[in-house]
Amino acid sequence: MVKICCIGAGYVGGPTMAVIALKCPSIKVVVVDISVSRIAAWNSDHLPIYEPGLDETRGLGAGKAADLTYWESAARMIADVSKTDKIVVEKSTVPVKTAEAIEKILTHNSNGINYQILSNPEFLAEGTAIQDLFMPDRVLIGGRETPEGRKAVQALKEVYAHWVPDDRIITTNLWSAELSKLAANAFLAQRISSINAISALCEATGAHVSEVAYAVGKDARIGPKFLNASVGFGGSCFQKDILNLVYVCECNGLPEVANYWRQVIKINDYQKSRLVNRIVSSMFNTVAGKKIAVLGFAFKKDTGDTRETPAIDVCKGLLGDKAEISIYDPQVTEDQIQRDIVMSKFDWDHPVHLQPMSPTAVKQVSVAWDAYAAAKGAHGVCILTEWDEFKELDYKKIYDSMQKPAFIFDGRNVVDPQMLREIGFIVYSIGKPLDQWLKDMPAVV
Numbered sequence: 001m002v003k004i005c006c007i008g009a010g011y012v013g014g015p016t017m018a019v020i021a022l023k024c025p026s027i028k029v030v031v032v033d034i035s036v037s038r039i040a041a042w043n044s045d046h047l048p049i050y051e052p053g054l055d056e057t058r059g060l061g062a063g064k065a066a067d068l069t070y071w072e073s074a075a076r077m078i079a080d081v082s083k084t085d086k087i088v089v090e091k092s093t094v095p096v097k098t099a100e101a102i103e104k105i106l107t108h109n110s111n112g113i114n115y116q117i118l119s120n121p122e123f124l125a126e127g128t129a130i131q132d133l134f135m136p137d138r139v140l141i142g143g144r145e146t147p148e149g150r151k152a153v154q155a156l157k158e159v160y161a162h163w164v165p166d167d168r169i170i171t172t173n174l175w176s177a178e179l180s181k182l183a184a185n186a187f188l189a190q191r192i193s194s195i196n197a198i199s200a201l202c203e204a205t206g207a208h209v210s211e212v213a214y215a216v217g218k219d220a221r222i223g224p225k226f227l228n229a230s231v232g233f234g235g236s237c238f239q240k241d242i243l244n245l246v247y248v249c250e251c252n253g254l255p256e257v258a259n260y261w262r263q264v265i266k267i268n269d270y271q272k273s274r275l276v277n278r279i280v281s282s283m284f285n286t287v288a289g290k291k292i293a294v295l296g297f298a299f300k301k302d303t304g305d306t307r308e309t310p311a312i313d314v315c316k317g318l319l320g321d322k323a324e325i326s327i328y329d330p331q332v333t334e335d336q337i338q339r340d341i342v343m344s345k346f347d348w349d350h351p352v353h354l355q356p357m358s359p360t361a362v363k364q365v366s367v368a369w370d371a372y373a374a375a376k377g378a379h380g381v382c383i384l385t386e387w388d389e390f391k392e393l394d395y396k397k398i399y400d401s402m403q404k405p406a407f408i409f410d411g412r413n414v415v416d417p418q419m420l421r422e423i424g425f426i427v428y429s430i431g432k433p434l435d436q437w438l439k440d441m442p443a444v445v
């Protein structure tokens with residue numbers, strides 16, 4: 001019987017293995033994790049991550065918690081416990097050439113066992129993980145260009161062939177597969193930074209960013225997707241993977257290429273500080289002591305994930321000017337929000353036991369049960385995640401409960417600015433023509 005052991009039961013490991021188990025009944029799937037509580041959650045009715053469609057996906061089977069420690073030690077552990085030849089699949093996103101490092105650890109501790117290392121990067125997006133896994137645009141498998149390497153690639157291909165059409169399974173050499181993953185995320189992030197850069201120019205010229213994006217995206221060579229201007233991209237991967245790409249460029253003596261990609265992150269940071277500056281400048285150049293309601297904290301809708309969410313930087317920016325913040329997000333817990341506000345960048349990327357202890361809550365941050373409670377008595381409302389429910393809110397009710405003048409800063413372009421203006425709000429929507437009020441209070445950017 002073919003057995004697959006997945007190390008790491010997180011956003012990728014959990015859903016991916018659930019789908020493999022569901023689609024390949026003949027394969028035994030076991031998922032292990034360094035976090036015993038995470039495994040316990042997978043085995044309960046309260047899954048540790050929120051992902052539409054995941055609850056209905058059966059097949060994860062009983063999880064087996066293993067107390068593993070570090071990433072490299074995972075490779076050493078594979079070497080320690082293996083009794084027969086193994087295919088080791090790199091599914092995490094890694095710097096190019098990591099497969100070589102894994103290969104070295106395994107072959108130097110081989111005890112006569114043969115290992116083949118494959119790169120099989122994952123392209124799913126959070127919030128659509130299950131549909132992405134069911135119907136991937138492509139599955140990419142990279143391996144050594146040797147007879148043994150090709151055999152291993154074929155074995156993994158057969159797993160996916162249970163449900164993925166043959167023409168969607170691409171096979172390459174190891175380094176192409178590792179680099180393609182970094183390049184794909186860099187291209188996606190670059191599109192967002194491109195439209196966000198244009199959004200700043202739209203505000204300066206009176207153009208509408210959504211009209212520009214539509215017109216540009218109609219060119220079949222460019223395409224319409226991933227052109228939504230926003231407060232900036234977040235998520236655990238775009239920034240990390242671009243920094244990874246930058247690092248690989250620098251290690252290979254390509255500083256110009258490194259700088260080119262670094263600019264994608266710079267524009268993303270600029271977009272977040274631009275929003276903070278707009279908020280502060282339009283509210284008479286200070287938000288000190290003013291209540292700002294923040295609607296949405298997750299890095300995008302349909303997930304409770306807050307890793308690298310732009311909301312963290314925006315909230316920190318507002319707190320820096322001494323605002324009082326009331327946050328509402330349908331999926332993010334109060335504890336998570338409080339941890340995020342004080343955590344340093346990328347602290348979340350350490351194993352749980354190496355993360356800072358649960359901090360004392362920041363007094364100026366409160367978490368509300370719904371959008372109305374968050375906005376009550378506020379001077380401004382700031383939309384940072386594009387949750388569908390924010391489109392349906394009763395904005396008249398919100399307006400009536402706020403201090404006047406009442407401001408809305410829509411960092412996701414989810415609400416019709418004209419409708420809001422008719423209610424009486426002063427409105428800022430990313431990349432849209434500015435209200436006279438905002439023109440009269442230019443932001444320092």
Ligand SMILES: NC(=O)C1=CN([C@@H]2O[C@H](COP(=O)(O)OP(=O)(O)OC[C@H]3O[C@@H](n4cnc5c(N)ncnc54)[C@H](O)[C@@H]3O)[C@@H](O)[C@H]2O)C=CC1
Pocket residue numbers: 007008009010011012013032033034035038068069070071073074091092093094122123124125126236237351352
């Ligand atoms: N989140 C996403 O949408 C995507 C993530 N990726 C990549 O997949 C990888 C995993 O990402 P996520 O699933 O989001 O992370 P995650 O943090 O949700 O999951 C990782 C899991 O691995 C466990 N773990 C860490 N060290 C371990 C060890 N030594 N032994 C056993 N378990 C260990 C952690 O406790 C955690 O539960 C990353 O490389 C990421 O870049 C790729 C595509 C999409």
Ligand SMILES: O=C(O)[C@H]1O[C@H](OP(=O)(O)OP(=O)(O)OC[C@H]2O[C@@H](n3ccc(=O)[nH]c3=O)[C@H](O)[C@@H]2O)[C@H](O)[C@@H](O)[C@@H]1O
Pocket residue numbers: 093122123124125126127185188192225226227228229230231232233234235236237238299300301
């Ligand atoms: O390697 C990864 O981790 C994954 O990273 C992204 O997936 P994800 O981060 O889950 O979410 P996206 O839908 O790509 O959104 C990323 C960020 O960009 C923002 N975004 C997206 C699209 C857009 O037009 N505008 C925009 O601001 C989102 O709001 C979000 O903050 C990629 O889409 C996946 O293909 C990839 O596998």
